[in-house]
Amino acid sequence: xxxxxxxxxxxxxxxxxxxxxxxxxxxxxxxxxxxxxxxxxxxxxxxxxxxxxxxxxxxxxxxxxxxxxxxxxxxxxxxxxxxxxxxxxxxxxxxxxxxxxxxxxxxxxxxxxxxxxxxxxxxxxxxxxxxxxxxxxxxxxxxxxxxxxxxxxxxxxxxxxxxxxxxxxxxxxxxxxxxxxxxxxxxxxxxxxxxxxxxxxxxxxxxxxxxxxxxxxxxxxxxxxxxxxxxxxxxxxxxxxxxxxxxxxxxxxxxxxxxxxxxxxxxxxxxxxxxxxxxxxxxxxxxxxxxxxxxxxxxxxxxxx
Numbered sequence: 269x270x271x272x273x274x275x276x277x278x279x280x281x282x283x284x285x286x287x288x289x290x291x292x293x294x295x296x297x298x299x300x301x302x303x304x305x306x307x308x309x310x311x312x313x314x315x316x317x318x319x320x321x322x323x324x325x326x327x328x329x330x331x332x333x334x335x336x337x338x339x340x341x342x343x344x345x346x347x348x349x350x351x352x353x354x355x356x357x358x359x360x361x362x363x364x365x366x367x368x369x370x371x372x373x374x375x376x377x378x379x380x381x382x383x384x385x386x387x388x389x390x391x392x393x394x395x396x397x398x399x400x401x402x403x404x405x406x407x408x409x410x411x412x413x414x415x416x417x418x419x420x421x422x423x424x425x426x427x428x429x430x431x432x433x434x435x436x437x438x439x440x441x442x443x444x445x446x447x448x449x450x451x452x453x454x455x456x457x458x459x460x461x462x463x464x465x466x467x468x469x470x471x472x473x474x475x476x477x478x479x480x481x482x483x484x485x486x487x488x489x490x491x492x493x494x495x496x497x498x499x500x501x502x503x504x505x506x507x508x509x510x511x512x513x514x515x516x517x518x519x520x521x522x523x524x525x526x527x528x529x530x531x532x533x534x535x536x537x538x539x540x541x542x543x544x545x546x547x548x549x550x551x552x553x554x555x556x557x558x559x560x561x562x563x564x565x566x567x568x569x570x571x572x573x
Contacts, residue, residue, distance in 0.1 A: 300438045303355045307434040308556035310348055311450045314426065315559050317341045318454070330402060331414050338422045345426045355437050358429040361480045368486065370525065371474060375487045377522035378470065379494055380515045382463035389459035392571065404499045411499075416492035424485045427451040427468065428475040435551065436476070442548040444472040450556070453563035457570055467491065470526075477533040
């Protein structure tokens, strides 16, 4: 009698290198997913408050609507920060005078770049360029507070404070790009989106290199204040030769100052829990994509008008 003998396969032995492997799916990493989720929800509510604030213009006027938008945005972002201090670190420290002067000069030299990007948007559509005509109808001091200081403080707290910090826990490079993109899209008009993304990148890099949110708050305030002041000036009366000379000197100055900044300051972009593991598009949740779609739709409508 012949009995059939079945051979059982040997148990497969695996050797671990002792390192904990992280999944390539963001949702499989709870800490990373929580940080990214909070950043995207914050962006969503920024747009919701923007829309709600615009609807209040008929009741409170432009200044009232502006203040209501930033009041709601700051309260919500402050709540997010207080609830998630373990993942959101907002460094606010004493500034160094020399570094502050350097970064202020860098901001001033960058303004002509913003004006050129805004002018380029104006070539595509009359509604594409950002306009400041409704600013100069108010007293200068009031306009500076409402349209320069308050927006700068709140936006820096939201985008370079809460949002960038949350993303940097996962991927620093993606955090710089996505927070700058969200910041740009918040401004709706194509011109503002272009130079908003440019300055968003600059502010994000400065914030990480200095590890101090105060620098970007001051830079943002300075940028807004100069734009408000320019709205009270008759720039069209300046001769073309003079304008071109100012633009050339400013752009050269910006390049020199940004090079000097990177020589004196280093930024670690290869850090974060999952650096390089996820593509930037995988670090935007459905809330973020929904909000981006709304912003792009509004921007497209403004270009068509």
